[in-house]
Amino acid sequence: MTTSNELSRCVAQFDPQALPVSAAQAIVRQWATPIVAAERVALSDALDRVLAEDIVSPIDVPAYDNSAMDGYAFDGAALAAAVQADGSVSLAVAGRALAGHPFTGNIDVAQCVRVMTGALMPAGCDTVVPQEQVQEVQAVEGPQADQAAGDGQSIRFAAAALRAGSNRRRAGEDLARGAPAVRAGRILRASDLGLLASLGIGEVAVRRRLRVAFFSTGDELRSIGQPLEPGCVYDSNRYTLLAMLRRLNFDAIDLGVVRDEPAALEKALLTAAASADVILTSGGVSVGDADLTKQLSRALGDVAFWSLAMRPGRPMAFGRVWSGGRAGVGDPALFFGLPGNPVAVMVTFYQIVRDALLIMAGATPQPAPVLHAISAVPIRKRPGRTEFQRGTAQRAADGRWHVAPTGSQGSGVLSSMSEANCFIVLAHDQPDVDAGDTVDIMLFDGLI
Structure with missing residues (x-):
């Protein structure tokens, strides 16, 4: 268990009243301890859950060599043995194979089998020529045609069009028996559930x-x-927080609105610490006389920092609250005291809180993609703080992204978040931006 002194040493080299965003992110991630409790659920209920253990494939995928497309399967040796003077290969059609209905006969180097995508490769065949590359020839017509042998058909195609082994999917090519299929810590997506189902895993x-x-x-x-x-x-703010937590598939415990009264705030913090892994509050972490949340959280536990060099979101507290009422007594819950302004709540959640929650949930958070865009207008920026301005980005015909801020950037203007589709990320030491300059943007799609 980390002590209060150890937590305080994390920020000893920084000003806790103006912590750089990168330092705050590193500290928060360091103290986000993953939960260990696990449960087994049906595959149909596993979407967006965090996998607790590696899944090893019990079978080869695919389970057998099969055709990668519709066409004709044959022995690749025919590309040399059966080639004619004009560079073509002619093969007699010995039968056909469909997915779930294999061809069970034997063929020689001068024969082939009509195959559909996914069909088991017939014995003696290692190559498939696509349907589009083949000229079909009906050698025998009428009642004398042998249906089982392919209706007396033959095919012709250019030998140079493919190589031996082409268009065959080998057994275990996608995933070999005994190989890791999905690693622990992954947030299970639809594609993962499909993969696990293909392995016959139902839980x-x-x-x-x-x-x-x-x-x-x-x-x-x-x-x-x-x-x-x-x-x-x-x-x-409660509705915003509830939506953001539900999007991440967490259990969200809504404790409502708490009045600016020390007794009520203390009761809410202790209740939250006893029932949850993490506490999120909005408001009460600035320097006003009524901003009691920061003061109480320090009395009930540890506070590592309480202000960030960022805009919006400067007043933000981070630490722990203990259910027993003081540091080291009872169970600890990580505490994030977010600002009261609505936009600042969302910015601090996505830039500081989100990854820590994912780590605690046992997941491996992936950094949000950052793209380069051309600023359509000048943007004022004060060095010494990271700014996350709301912007509208679009991709031009030349493939480059262009972006402009969404009007007023006040931290209480929630409509600016609703209208925007990205953050314009202005780095800590970045100066003013001129129109035409390149800036970093973080698209909301995939983040919010």
């Missing part, structure tokens, strides 16, 4: 879902359905 071990408790703080907040008095606003 898998997955990590239990990460439990995340969240609540909003502020006397001015009202829940949907309540009357809106002067000076009050509807709480949007």
Whole structure:
């Protein structure tokens, strides 16, 4: 178990009131300990769950050599032995093979078998010539034709059109028996479930879902359905957090809106620590007189940092809260005190919190793809902080991406997130951007 002093040493070389984003990401990832509990679920219920153990293939995939396309299977030796003066090969059709209906006879080097995609390669055949490359010849017509032998047909094709072994899928080519099929830590997608089904696996071990408790703080907040008095606003952050957590397939525990009262906040934090692996709050982590969440979280556990050199999202606290009411007593839960402004909540979640939650869930998070785009307009940027501006990016006819900010970039303008399709990522030491300059963008598709 990590001590409070060890947690504090993580940020000793930084100013905890203005921590660079990269340092905050590294610290958070370091203290995100994966849960170990697992359960077995049916394959049909495993979508978006985190695999708890490596899956080793019990069979070869494919299980047998088969045709990669519709055409004719033959012995590749015919490409040399049966070639004619004009460079073509003529073969008699001895029969046919369909997927699930193999050809059981024997052929010689002058014969071939009509095959469909996926059909078992007939004995003695190692090459398939595609249907499109073949000229079919009906050598015998009428009642004398031998149906089992291919209706008396023969085929002709250019020998130079392919090599021996072409268009054959070998047994185990996709996945060999005993080879790892899917590694532990993978978030199971539709393609993974299809792969596991192809191996005959109907049940898998997955990590239990990460439990995340969240609540909003502020006397001015009202829940949907309540009357809106002067000076009050509807709480949007809980719905945003709930949606982001559900998208990641976590168990989300909504503790509602908590008033700016020390006793109520303390009760909510302790309840959350006792019931969840992670606590997310919004609001109450700035420097105002009523910003009590940071103060209470320090009293109930550890706080590693409480401000970031980023925009939006500067006021953000990270640490732990212990269910017993003080550091080292009871069970710890990681604590993320997010800002109160709606856009800042989303930015800090995706840039700081998301990967830590995935690590705790037992997954191996993959970095969000970053593309280069040409800025359509000048963008003001103050060095010394990382900025995540909301932008609309589109790909031009020349294949290059172009981007422009979505109007006002205030951290309370939630419509700017709804209108945007990417973050414009302006690095810590980056100066102002001129129109035509190249900037980094992080597309929402696949992230949000």
